[in-house]
Amino acid sequence: MARLSRRTILTAAFAAVLLSAPLPAASAGDMRIAFGDLPGIESIQTLAAIERAKERGVNVELIVLNDEDLAAQAIVGGQADVGIGAPYTLIQKAGVPIRVFAQISTLRFFPVVNSEFYKEWKDLDGQDVAVQARGSGTEAVMLLMAKNHGIKLGNVSYVPGSEVRRNALLQGTLKASIVDAANRRALEAEAPGKFIVLPVENLKASDEALFATADYLKNNAADVDILVEELMKTAREITENPTVAVEFRNKYKLLPDLGAEADGEITEYYKETAAAGSLALSGGGADAAADDFAFFSLAGQIEGDPASLKVADFWDVAALDRAVAKLGKK
Amino acid sequence: MALSIRTDGEAAGLAASSSRGTTGAWWEEPVVLRLVSIAAFAAIWEVAGRIPVSFAFPTFSDTMVAFFGLLADGSLASAYLSTLQPLVLGVVLSAFLGVGLGTICGLWRTGEWLLIPVFIVLQAAPVAAFIPMVTFVYGIGMTAKTLAVIILALPVIVLNTYKAVRNVNQSLLVMCRSFLGTPWQTVAKIILPDASPVIFAGLRLGVAAGFVGVVLAELLITPTGIGDLITFHRSRADYAEMYATIGSIIALSTLTLVFLQWVEARVFRPEKRGA
Numbered sequence: 001m002a003r004l005s006r007r008t009i010l011t012a013a014f015a016a017v018l019l020s021a022p023l024p025a026a027s028a029g030d031m032r033i034a035f036g037d038l039p040g041i042e043s044i045q046t047l048a049a050i051e052r053a054k055e056r057g058v059n060v061e062l063i064v065l066n067d068e069d070l071a072a073q074a075i076v077g078g079q080a081d082v083g084i085g086a087p088y089t090l091i092q093k094a095g096v097p098i099r100v101f102a103q104i105s106t107l108r109f110f111p112v113v114n115s116e117f118y119k120e121w122k123d124l125d126g127q128d129v130a131v132q133a134r135g136s137g138t139e140a141v142m143l144l145m146a147k148n149h150g151i152k153l154g155n156v157s158y159v160p161g162s163e164v165r166r167n168a169l170l171q172g173t174l175k176a177s178i179v180d181a182a183n184r185r186a187l188e189a190e191a192p193g194k195f196i197v198l199p200v201e202n203l204k205a206s207d208e209a210l211f212a213t214a215d216y217l218k219n220n221a222a223d224v225d226i227l228v229e230e231l232m233k234t235a236r237e238i239t240e241n242p243t244v245a246v247e248f249r250n251k252y253k254l255l256p257d258l259g260a261e262a263d264g265e266i267t268e269y270y271k272e273t274a275a276a277g278s279l280a281l282s283g284g285g286a287d288a289a290a291d292d293f294a295f296f297s298l299a300g301q302i303e304g305d306p307a308s309l310k311v312a313d314f315w316d317v318a319a320l321d322r323a324v325a326k327l328g329k330k
Numbered sequence: 331m332a333l334s335i336r337t338d339g340e341a342a343g344l345a346a347s348s349s350r351g352t353t354g355a356w357w358e359e360p361v362v363l364r365l366v367s368i369a370a371f372a373a374i375w376e377v378a379g380r381i382p383v384s385f386a387f388p389t390f391s392d393t394m395v396a397f398f399g400l401l402a403d404g405s406l407a408s409a410y411l412s413t414l415q416p417l418v419l420g421v422v423l424s425a426f427l428g429v430g431l432g433t434i435c436g437l438w439r440t441g442e443w444l445l446i447p448v449f450i451v452l453q454a455a456p457v458a459a460f461i462p463m464v465t466f467v468y469g470i471g472m473t474a475k476t477l478a479v480i481i482l483a484l485p486v487i488v489l490n491t492y493k494a495v496r497n498v499n500q501s502l503l504v505m506c507r508s509f510l511g512t513p514w515q516t517v518a519k520i521i522l523p524d525a526s527p528v529i530f531a532g533l534r535l536g537v538a539a540g541f542v543g544v545v546l547a548e549l550l551i552t553p554t555g556i557g558d559l560i561t562f563h564r565s566r567a568d569y570a571e572m573y574a575t576i577g578s579i580i581a582l583s584t585l586t587l588v589f590l591q592w593v594e595a596r597v598f599r600p601e602k603r604g605a
Contacts, residue, residue, distance in 0.1 A: 069386070069564065076385055093567035094385040133553055134562045158553055159470060173469070301566065 031223050032061045034080035036068030039255065041182070041266045045238055045279060046084065046104055046208070047255070048248035049230040056230070058223045072096060072211075081216050082227070086206045088292060089301040091314050097213055099316035102228045102323075103284025104208040104235075107295075108276060109141045110184040111198040112169060113176040121198055125151035130159045130168070130177040137205070138178045140299030145200060169195065181269060205295035206288060207278075217316050228283060228323045235279040236330060242270035281330040283320045286311045388570035396570035397578065405559065406578060413544055413555030413579075416472055420479025421540040425533055428484050432491025432529075437517070446492060453485035457543075461550045475547040475554075482543035483536040490532025494525030530594045534587055541583040 031053075039047060050060050065071050068085035075083045076096050084104070090096050111129075118124055124146070132138040139156060146153050159165050159177070166183040168174040170191060179187065187195050210227070217224055237244050246263045249255065255262065273279060280288065292314075293306035302309070311317070356362060372390045379389030388396070400406040435442040461478050468474040498521045506520045522529075548557020556579050563571040 073384065073386060089565070089567045090385070094569065096385045133565065134558060135565050158558070160553065164465070164470065168470075 030059045030061065031082060031220070031227070032063055032080040033082045034063045034065055034071040034074045034084065036065055036071040036083065036085040038064060038066070041255065041258070041262060041269050042105075042273075044245050044249055044254055044266060044270070045234050046231070048245075048252055049227065049234045051248075051252040051254070052230040052234070053223075053227045056226050058226050060227075072098065075211065075213060081220070082210055082212045082224075084208050084210060086209050086292070086296075087211055088296045088314060092302045092304075097215075098211050099214050099217065100206075100209045100211045100284075100289075100314055101217055101224065101316050101319050102210045102231055103206050103280040103288045104210065104231060105206075105273070105280060106278050106288075106291075107137055107141070107203060107205045107207040108181055108273070108278050109138055109178050109200065109203075110181065111142060111145065111176070111178045111200065112184060112187060112195045113198060114169065114172070114174075115194060115196045117175050119196060121145060121149040122151060124153060124176055124198075126154045127176060128155040128157065129153055130157045130165055130174045132162075132165075132178075133158050133160055135300050137207075137295075137299060140205075140295060140301075141200060141203060142178055144203070144295070144298055145198070148201065181272060182265070185265075185268065203295070204288070204291040206284065206292050209284065209288075214316060217319065221319065221322075224319045225322055228319045229327060232281065232283050232323055232327055236281050238270050239274040239277070239279050239281060242274045243267055245270040282324055285315070285317050285320050285324075289315050386567075386569045388573055392570040393573045393577065396568070397574035400559070400571060400574055400578075406575070409555045409559045409575070410582075411555075413548060413557075416475035416479055416547065417540055417544040419472075420476045420543065421483055421537055423476070424480050424483035424487055424536055424540065427480075428487025428532070428536060429491050429529060432488040432532075433495050433517070433522070435488070435492045436495025436525075437521075442492070446489070449485040449488045452481065453489060457482055458546050458550065461546055465551050470552045474551050475544065478547035478551070479540045479543040482546075483540040486539055487532045487536040490535065491525070491529050494528035494532070495521055497528075498524045526598065530590075530598070534590050537586060537590060538583060541579065541586075545579060 033050060035043070050062070054060050063074065063080050065074065068083075068087065069090070071080065071083035071085055072087045072090050074080035075098055083098070087096070087098060087100070091098060091100075113119075113124065118127070129142055131142055139158075142153060142156070159168065159174070162179040162183040163186075165174060165177040166179055166187055169177055169179075169187060184197060210231070212224070234248070238248075245266050249263070249266060289311045290306070293302065293309045296302045297304065297306045297309075375390040375393075379387055379392065382389075397406075431441075431445060435445050457478075461481075464474050464477050464481070468477055502520050502524055503516065506516050511519065545556060548555055549561065553561045556575060559575040560572055563569070563575065
């Protein structure tokens with residue numbers, strides 16, 4: 001038995017060595033940014049900020065992953081430096097040593113109902129709705145709004161993909177659901193007047209934010225500062241004049257796959273986004289963190305009383321403070 | 331995952347109790363060796379989880395605790411209730427349809443030329459890539475999921491049956507003819523019994539593919555049942571629960587295959603009994 005257990009230990013040790021081989025770290029001036037999703041028109045601002053950071057000497061490499069989780073994994077594993085997403089759950093539950101350092105935009109979802117059946121929030125009392133997934137942001141928005149309007153939703157079903165829910169709404173399979181900006185516009189274009197978009201008040205949770213390990217933020221402050229500054233500048237420019245989004249696209253040749261016809265959609269998208277104040281003009285910070293705590297704890301993604309959660313456990317606001325000091329707060 | 335190995339142990343137990351005697355020392359007993367293998371696996375997992383290999387990699391003990399937690403609160407049971415519906419339906423349909431089509435293709439040239447290329451393509455195709463296409467046609471309900479199971483399970487069953495029927499022992503066929511067997515007797519008494527080992531192997535592979543299909547469907551179409559438990563716990567960063575769910579479906583799949591092998595040996599293949 002002694003022989004056996006020694007062998008077991010050796011095998012285990014061998015496996016451990018194999019699995020924990022360290023990954024090479026990036027050299028100074030390099031920044032590998034991991035997108036948790038394929039960049040679309042909603043990423044123009046971030047992409048433009050990245051291009052400008054490149055112009056200022058930060059050697060950025062983009063890595064596109066198909067899940068936000070993977071972006072966080074890549075950051076922790078050292079295969080990427082900066083991730084995009086809202087990794088509150090991971091920070092709290094898995095205790096990963098990453099911190100959010102700038103908010104890019106806030107969530108924008110549109111509860112849509114078939115006007116034949118419902119007109120306003122009150123009509124949804126006890127009615128079935130479809131959202132993205134259990135514990136998703138879309139579910140949290142619906143629950144939050146139901147709570148605000150003093151109603152109780154009926155059965156909540158889960159249908160991943162805004163475009164899938166859009167088609168189901170058009171086909172009549174769904175009577176009430178929630179979609180993103182692009183699909184809401186598509187619904188309005190394909191069936192004018194058939195659907196009513198219910199108002200969503202006071203929703204300010206992060207949709208996308210930048211995060212990195214605490215060590216990276218400390219050791220690469222100069223690069224991080226440039227990125228944060230450019231992010232705030234592009235957000236301010238677009239909010240002031242949404243048409244610059246298309247200029248950014250042309251200047252930096254962003255999203256070439258989408259072709260010229262996407263320009264109209266980009267202008268529309270950023271007009272709406274700017275009007276809704278969805279782009280973070282000062283990078284979020286403690287205020288954004290407080291909004292996120294409230295929203296994500298309602299969504300069940302983080303635990304504990306939102307008031308008792310500490311900003312420092314989730315955010316590193318140092319870079320943001322420096323950028324705000326330089327550019328002024330808006 | 332640990333559970334899947336336990337089922338291997340049970341398989342060995344079955345074999346051991348029925349055939350192999352008690353020759354050799356106790357540590358050479360298959361049961362003991364399998365148990366040691368499970369223990370070694372669990373130990374490696376535990377060590378890897380404690381390093382940790384990744385923040386998303388729980389230890390073996392955490393995963394087991396999570397597994398019993400899921401079992402106790404009933405979420406695993408209700409998840410399986412919904413996962414098993416498309417799975418059982420899809421596998422049963424594939425089994426009957428697959429053996430039927432495979433036999434026809436094996437016996438009838440025109441059928442072979444019409445159908446076999448389709449199934450060869452289906453078997454070679456990366457099916458996960460066109461599961462989303464199924465949703466465009468059949469929506470997001472039970473039909474789409476059952477179809478996903480069938481798409482994965484059917485080709486392997488058809489192809490195995492077809493090959494088995496085609497490669498039936500010629501001297502048996504000659505014997506049947508010399509005894510003036512009717513065509514129906516040739517199929518029922520010679521071809522199918524002689525082809526049955528390979529047909530059963532195809533059915534087992536088909537069931538395994540059906541498990542792949544149902545999990546893919548639940549991850550890619552709508553998260554229900556097991557797929558819902560996996561995606562939900564992943565989104566909540568409850569990795570132990572996520573691994574426990576994944577382990578449970580692997581265990582169930584392995585158990586089912588072992589059970590099928592046992593049924594085959596006991597009920598349909600007397601010559602294999604005790605082998």
